[in-house]
Amino acid sequence: MSKLRVNAFSLSIDGFGAGPGQDLENPLGIGGGALHKWAFSTVTFRKMFGQEGGATGPDDDFAVRSFENVGAWILGRNMFGPVRGPWQDESWKGWWGDNPPYHVPVFVLTQYARQPIVMEGGTTFYFVTDGIHSALEKAKAAAAGKDVRVGGGVSTIRQYLSERLIDEMHLAISPVLLGAGENLLQGLDLPKLGYQCSEQVATPLATHVVIKRA
């Protein structure tokens, strides 16, 4: 059955999924880049960004898993870009250049309507203005039996978790303290929502935990 998944979502020890102050120069917020050291070390992510080398092993295994059987993505608007409020024009097309690493339909949650953007390599960005349930419905239809992956950010994942809609979530806890930013789990009682930790694999760069809904 088609699942709603979160994969390879990096967190700091103190629970932040991004640093404070996201902008053009700091797409992951200040200090947020350090969260992803484990990912940047892997063959899979390096290849995705056109770089050679990288390691195989457990970090890479999780990177590989993160892209398997994904038929559509859902992204929060802040993950799509730094623009806030109404779209000023049509120029912003995501952080990822002409050929984004999705290669499937991507549904972007926003309050401001915008025409779909067809990118190179199979990625089309659709803008959904009528909420998380509608985005999920559209993404499931587009995924045609494959899974839907919620890319983030924190606020989007929290909304889907609160509604018990996430089936499976892979977090990578990095040995970093951020101190401020967006906290993923604060105030969410995951066991009460039916979630349990089902897997833990630790490497020198991250502790990977998989959380599943019972």
Add this chain to the structure above:
Amino acid sequence: MSKLRVNAFSLSIDGFGAGPGQDLENPLGIGGGALHKWAFSTVTFRKMFGQEGGATGPDDDFAVRSFENVGAWILGRNMFGPVRGPWQDESWKGWWGDNPPYHVPVFVLTQYARQPIVMEGGTTFYFVTDGIHSALEKAKAAAAGKDVRVGGGVSTIRQYLSERLIDEMHLAISPVLLGAGENLLQGLDLPKLGYQCSEQVATPLATHVVIKRA
């Protein structure tokens, strides 16, 4: 120089150092026992509680380190016992039986004065009613050049962290979700307080992180 340390303090993935509902039957709060699976697996902790067997390796290395060079302890009152409010009588002498695993002076923070309790094996419980700075001063004097270890709980550690008095803190993050309880780091900006993660060692049972003040 004598340090103020936290060691072997277990946290859930969602940041809780104890489960909710601590009482006589659940000294670690509901579900809190699962946090300490890594510790209960080690030779060192098993021996301390009179049990045979157990594993050596990185979990045990941290268990060993946690007891090295400790000249005195500081405990919050809730860590000493489930009694709340004024002491009803002198009967409660801690969770640990006649010969507690401290073997040095232990300073218990409380609002309610009580005479010291001399236990077997070198442990004496002293009750400190004039705050965390006073407890630290007394503990440092008693430790005679050795380190002082803050045993917990969460509230006590948070108070010492907020005042930048902890020199070094070893946390063991266990692959467990608690959902509620006492959150160790929520609302504390550790980098701003001068703390950084200096070491990470991961095992199947826990991710050990060491946090130090610059």
